[in-house]
Amino acid sequence: MALQPDAKTNSEVKECLKRASSQTTNGEEKMKLIKSIKVKFVAALTTAIISFGGVAHAAYPEKPIDMTVLFGGTANSIAQLLSELMSKELSQPVVPVSRTGGGGAVGYSHVVSTAPDGYSIVWNSNSINTTRHTGRVPFDYTAFAPIARVSTEIPALAVNSSTGWKNLADLAAGLKSMDGKLKVGISGKGSFTHLTSAALFDAMGVSDKVAYIAYGKGKAPVELLAGRIDAAIQWPGQFASYAKAGELNVLAVTGDERVSVLPNVATAMEQGVDVNIAMWRGLAAPAGTPSDAIATLEAAAKAAVASAEFQKAAGNIGFSAAFLGAADFGKVIEKDDAFYGALLKELGMAK
DSSP: OOOOOOHHHHHHHHHHHHHHTOTTSOHHHHHHHHHHHHHHHHHHHHHHHHHHHHHHSOOSOSSOEEEEEOOSHHHHHHHHHHHHHHHHHSSSOEEEEEOOOGGGHHHHHHHHTSOSSSSEEEEEETHHHHHHHTTSOSOOGGGEEEEEEEEEEOOEEEEEGGGOOOSHHHHHHHHHTOSSOEEEEESSTTSHHHHHHHHHHHHHTOGGGEEEEEOTTSOHHHHHHHTSOSEEEEOHHHHHHHHHTTSEEEEEESSSSOBTTBTTSOBTTTTTOOOOOOEEEEEEEETTOOHHHHHHHHHHHHHHHHSHHHHHHHHHHTOEEEEEOHHHHHHHHHHHHHHHHHHHHHTTOOO
């Protein structure tokens, strides 16, 4: 692309040259005209360079953005919707890519190895804290730059309705007469569901009566109905339809508030068990990602969360839309890292 002055400047320079070459123009006037030509030319060239630079460096993003999704289930459902809504806000698509395994370790390890250029982000969660403190990854949350918190979810404890258990007191009483241990399904050793389950049963004083069974890629409701596990903690949206059909009983939720899709299920705290654990989900990028890219992604996430479509999905799936900007989100992650590090140590799960 050639750099050249605009039409107006061209005309002015030509007029100066014409006058400078005129035989009627004296030496002093010629020097002034030549100086004027130089000033106009330099100014025009500077403007052209600035304009050229603007063309050469197009606004972010210039290509599709890869979004690593760490888990299936509700996490994947929210990620798919979020990426679609963010794509509408940006000039390029946000492409969700499933990289599951290791309680989030597989996906985090991939993203942390990518260039910090704004084109690789992760749909993250409290799992960045648990994977580090359980020794699954050699880095911590500071390896990532926070973009935005998007949602929160409160885990729920469910059992097969054939047990007849309706609440935590029923479960505790049932354990006293049970031969063997309660088989509690978890998505993986050291996972968030494992941590939440351990914290709940420890607070109930029945941890010695529990055995944890990792069901891998299976879904908690299916495992419960098949009798392969006796209880499971998962997201309310996974249990809601089965509870409505009378196939599963949801005994408690672990946050400090009830959830909209299971309004009649009491919190553990309401039932006298001191547990308050919830999951947040959000977006992060490799540390060192340019601030303008972070700001652009943060704005797109904010618009997506505020949309009617996202708000409706929150009610249907059973999560809470809970946007926080990059700075405040970073503070939440830092605070949670200390909390989960201490909790895992207390439960003997830290490494």
